[in-house]
Amino acid sequence: MHREDLVRQSLYRLELIDPNDPQVIAARFRYLLRQGDSDGAQKLLDRLAQLAPESTAYQSSRTAMLLSTPQGRQSLQEARLLATTGHTEQAIASYDKLFKGYPPEGELAVEYWTTVAKLPARRHEAINQLQKINAVSPGNNALQNALAQLLFASGRRDEGFAVLKQMAKSSTGRGAASAIWYQQIKDLPVATPA
Template sequence: MKPEGRQKLQQVRLLATSGHLAEAKSAYNALFNGVFPDANTALEYWRLLERLPGQEEVAYQQLQALEQRYPGNIGVELQIARMAFDRHQPALAVEPLKRLANNNAGRDAAAELWLQQITSQPVSDASVTQLKAYLAVFNEGDAQKKGQEALASQQALLADPAYRARMRGLALVDAGANANAIEALNVALKANPNDAELMGAMGQAQARADNHAAAILWLERAIQVGPESTRVSKWQSLLQTNRYWQAIDQDDKALAQHDIDGAERYYRAAQAQALDATDSYALIGLGDVAMARNNSQSAEQLWQRALQLDSSTAAISPRFAAWRGFIRRSRRRTPCSL
């Protein structure tokens, strides 16, 4: 490549490393027009493309084609493996890593990538199986030593009853087995009382069982104990949802007990906790409150708003359902009356 071309390529690379991905792609296209001088330059381009929205599949396919043209290229093989892991296709990721295991120049990088992927997972019987597969390939040197250390550590952890209880509780929550999950999580939390992941899982299980007060308690504790957890945003969303439904439950009980002021207070609290502006449950409840106060005009306005937001919620309130039926009958008699 001529000095002018090398200078342009450096400018393109600077665009890519500084995060100007779309501009870098356009500059690559202008410079090479899809014909790259070598495998490494092509690899740079397809790695860039992978970072652009909607281009991951194209980049993955092109990297596989590049590997066919340049078999054994270390950078290409490693990138294919990384992308396969990211796509949750470990079997496809392992194949290029096995090929690199026979390449002295690429062996260490392949071992590091594979071992990192295994040890980044939660420790389980599956991760132990994967470590054994790793050691069958990397069976000597520093790569084997690191793999053996990881295997011994994971096997010791799996032999711990407290960890086994933790694994079982989390797995049951993931499987949606609420009653068994709550029981297992209670056992696990006795052995691991400060485990934020277990607290969050318990909050999720209690929410599924419609135990909103308990869910709120556990989710609040999870957020407090594990503020750096990757699951914090999920716990915060669940917490807001359960506060909303707890308020709705309190509304209904207050209204059933003819505590109209209390019902209104709870419904307004629920409305403030609503996850989005399209939620109609609190509006229906406020309409019920208005009707309980014999304010039919206000009730109708609130129910009209609820109906506009979500036409499927009529069954929640018998008064709302009766009013909706009246509106339908009126429309059939006088189509232009509303």
């Protein structure tokens, strides 16, 4: 209970400082959603839509609200099923319908762009988006693993090795990085001394 009081007090203070800051509104939104106050959360989401419809605070809040409903969770599961069964175009269409044409944020963004990368015509776009995500949130081993594999598959070896170096710095990513590294170098010709 003490922790809830701290959260409430912190939100109150932040709202006093800047009540129209999209990040502050999004923080209150997340708090209300965790408390089960869907109506209050919806009011804040509507306010965010008016104040900052293009902000990441709004986009991530909209996604959280969507996934808090049974229909939203079911739609996400359907998109995932389509993606894992090889129905890539239908999966992307399902994701796009679910997220109303806006690519999702966070972990779902990695999932979405990894699926998009399966379409040769959109692979370059997907790689660029995954690189942007990696730049702002480094240390995500699943993201880096997928990104490195895509870069190697696209003939962008130097960039792929750079991602593997990032992975190797993490104790949780080191094993995967070394396995991918080995796959990339095992068939290279052995250099002979002159």
